[in-house]
Amino acid sequence: MSKLLEVRNISKSYVHKDGWMPSKRVCALEPLSFDLERGETLAIMGETGSGKSTIAKIIAAAERPTSGEVFLNGQSLKAMTDQQRCRYIRMIFQDSLRSLNPQTTVGQQLTEPLIFNTDWPAQQQKQHVYDTLRKVGLLPDHFGFYPHMLSSGQQQRVCIARAIVLEPQIVVADEAFVALDPSIRAQIINLIIDLQEDMGISFIFVSHSAEIVKHVSDKILIMHRGKMIEFGTTQALINHPEEQLTKSLLHSDHNYKVPLHSTTKE
Ligand SMILES: Nc1ncnc2c1ncn2[C@@H]1O[C@H](COP(=O)(O)OP(=O)(O)O)[C@@H](O)[C@H]1O
Numbered sequence: 001m002s003k004l005l006e007v008r009n010i011s012k013s014y015v016h017k018d019g020w021m022p023s024k025r026v027c028a029l030e031p032l033s034f035d036l037e038r039g040e041t042l043a044i045m046g047e048t049g050s051g052k053s054t055i056a057k058i059i060a061a062a063e064r065p066t067s068g069e070v071f072l073n074g075q076s077l078k079a080m081t082d083q084q085r086c087r088y089i090r091m092i093f094q095d096s097l098r099s100l101n102p103q104t105t106v107g108q109q110l111t112e113p114l115i116f117n118t119d120w121p122a123q124q125q126k127q128h129v130y131d132t133l134r135k136v137g138l139l140p141d142h143f144g145f146y147p148h149m150l151s152s153g154q155q156q157r158v159c160i161a162r163a164i165v166l167e168p169q170i171v172v173a174d175e176a177f178v179a180l181d182p183s184i185r186a187q188i189i190n191l192i193i194d195l196q197e198d199m200g201i202s203f204i205f206v207s208h209s210a211e212i213v214k215h216v217s218d219k220i221l222i223m224h225r226g227k228m229i230e231f232g233t234t235q236a237l238i239n240h241p242e243e244q245l246t247k248s249l250l251h252s253d254h255n256y257k258v259p260l261h262s263t264t265k266e
């Protein structure tokens with residue numbers, strides 16, 4: 001059986017233009033490859049500017065690689081229609097809360113992807129949105145709420161609901177939870193662990209928190225200046241890190257202590 005995700009030699013360079021100066025090519029990502037099995041969760045760590053978001057965007061097909069390819073279930077993302085890509089892989093952005101539309105209800109925002117990507121009758125769509133609200137710890141009553149009527153934790157749950165409403169195989173979250181206060185962030189991280197277990201969704205998330213990464217991820221990828229310097233199972237990287245950077249990233253917890261589930265993958 002094929003792997004869920006095969007990332008093969010993806011690289012990315014951008015052309016920087018500074019006024020009248022000649023434009024120059026900047027390499028954001030040097031060729032890198034890795035695999036992910038079904039249901040596995042991957043954390044991407046590294047300093048600012050090391051290429052983490054670039055990887056996240058390429059996997060979510062929000063950005064095209066300069067070279068290389070990404071395969072999902074053995075099929076190249078390039079060969080898929082926008083509809084297929086959007087159904088299988090969803091992205092939660094850093095400023096996800098701002099991406100909620102203040103003018104439309106939660107229910108409308110969750111129904112929209114179903115209108116565009118399924119041919120389900122309206123009643124089935126509505127029932128599916130109710131089920132999705134429950135999965136993320138909200139109530140069917142929230143269907144008619146506008147975003148401003150919800151707390152920031154509930155708004156984040158709506159963003160997650162929107163990401164999972166099409167039952168994707170992968171959800172990519174790029175520092176999506178940093179703005180939340182620690183107790184709410186812990187609840188959201190626990191929700192992600194539950195969704196991973198219940199729906200078999202693979203999460204790929206960019207995070208700076210060693211504690212969250214150790215808790216949630218099966219594999220870790222360490223970036224440094226556009227290069228993948230280490231990749232392996234969470235256990236291997238915690239117990240036998242080869243790089244000094246891996247050691248320091250995984251042992252700096254930024255004084256971040258929260259009541260997470262006890263199912264640590266350490
Ligand atoms: N759209 C873009 N245009 C030009 N350069 C970019 C663009 N996006 C990212 N970069 C550059 O690519 C490098 C990696 O960026 P990024 O993947 O966002 O890093 P990280 O998420 O690890 O902070 C940085 O040097 C950044 O300036």
Ligand SMILES: [Mg+2]
Binds near residue numbers: 052053054174
């Ligand atoms: Mg980034």
